[in-house]
Amino acid sequence: MNNGALRRPLTSQGEMLFMKKRTGEQAFGLFSVAPAFVLVFGIVLLPLIQTLLYSVQDRNLTSSGSGEFVGLSNYASVLGNPDVWSAFGRTAYFAAVSIAAELLLGTMIALLLNEKFAGVRFLRSIIILPWAVPTIVNGAMWKWIYHPEYGALNALLTQLHLIDAYRPWLSSPWTAMNMVILADVWKMTPFVAIFILASLQLTNKSVYEAANIDGAGLLRRFAVLTLPYLKSTFLFLIVMRTMETFKVFDLIFVLTQGGPANGTMVVNYMTYVKAFTSLQFSEGATLSYLIAAFIALLTFAYVKGFGTGEAKT
Numbered sequence: 001m002n003n004g005a006l007r008r009p010l011t012s013q014g015e016m017l018f019m020k021k022r023t024g025e026q027a028f029g030l031f032s033v034a035p036a037f038v039l040v041f042g043i044v045l046l047p048l049i050q051t052l053l054y055s056v057q058d059r060n061l062t063s064s065g066s067g068e069f070v071g072l073s074n075y076a077s078v079l080g081n082p083d084v085w086s087a088f089g090r091t092a093y094f095a096a097v098s099i100a101a102e103l104l105l106g107t108m109i110a111l112l113l114n115e116k117f118a119g120v121r122f123l124r125s126i127i128i129l130p131w132a133v134p135t136i137v138n139g140a141m142w143k144w145i146y147h148p149e150y151g152a153l154n155a156l157l158t159q160l161h162l163i164d165a166y167r168p169w170l171s172s173p174w175t176a177m178n179m180v181i182l183a184d185v186w187k188m189t190p191f192v193a194i195f196i197l198a199s200l201q202l203t204n205k206s207v208y209e210a211a212n213i214d215g216a217g218l219l220r221r222f223a224v225l226t227l228p229y230l231k232s233t234f235l236f237l238i239v240m241r242t243m244e245t246f247k248v249f250d251l252i253f254v255l256t257q258g259g260p261a262n263g264t265m266v267v268n269y270m271t272y273v274k275a276f277t278s279l280q281f282s283e284g285a286t287l288s289y290l291i292a293a294f295i296a297l298l299t300f301a302y303v304k305g306f307g308t309g310e311a312k313t
Helices: 002-055 073-079 082-113 119-128 134-144 152-161 173-200 206-212 219-230 231-245 250-255 267-277 283-311
Strands: none
Touching: 002 283, 073 283, 082 119, 082 173, 082 231, 082 267, 134 152, 134 173, 134 250, 173 231, 173 250, 206 219, 219 231, 231 283, 250 267, 267 283
16 A cells, blocks of 8 residues: 555646646647748738638729728629630630640650660750749740740751741740740650659559560550559649640740730739739739639649549559
8 A cells, every 4th residue: 555655646747747748748849830921921821811811802993992892893803804804715725735745745745755775864864954944044045045046946947948037936925825834845845754654663564565476566556555544643734734825924924925915915924913013903813713712623624533433443
């Protein structure tokens, strides 16, 4: 009895010391991550909240800019603006053409780099370089290439006798948009190729060897074996690249600034123009949340579709 009575206070005292030590460790942990929380709140959460408030208030300095609550009238005004729908249409065209080209070229490059030949490792290491170049630098480089007087593109096409005289490639809306797409394809195709190559590296080589023994040609092996295997990779790349193309800004800013004649005015660049050039903060905030809503829906559709596909397999 005496020994038990003596042990209980000691045990309680040990538990108290353990709890104090644990509380101190938790407090130190919270103190350590507090700067990160403050940084995330100041850089991410606070601007999100402020932008949301601007989207339901009158913050357009071109009008009264009183800051009063207007509800969803900004959203109705933006969605009723034909210029906004034109910008969405240009963005959709930019996304469709660039993603299609990147998937086609990326697949071809990945299939080439998946083979065994001399120098393939070197090619795999340098193929990522265009993607590693910052987009601002990429845009500046292509602006020099497209220069109407001493651009490399004009010089090359003239020497190949494909054009008779130098052309201002960024002077017409249709041509300018396609030139911007070309610059985007050059930068992002290596990224797409690396993703596809990574998937190809995981394929079962024995299946291809058996198909080769059975006499299946290159195109048939690709259609029957490779293409179905890459389906989930293609879906992921399409969704991810669609989200990125709807956020394109810096390439447009460097090359065309939305011109000529709004020919390259995509929706994200229009958000910048509305907010920081026209000082229509409410419309800019509303556009940014509409873009975010579209990207969120696209992400949800991908996650749901991918989950359904995985369940079926």
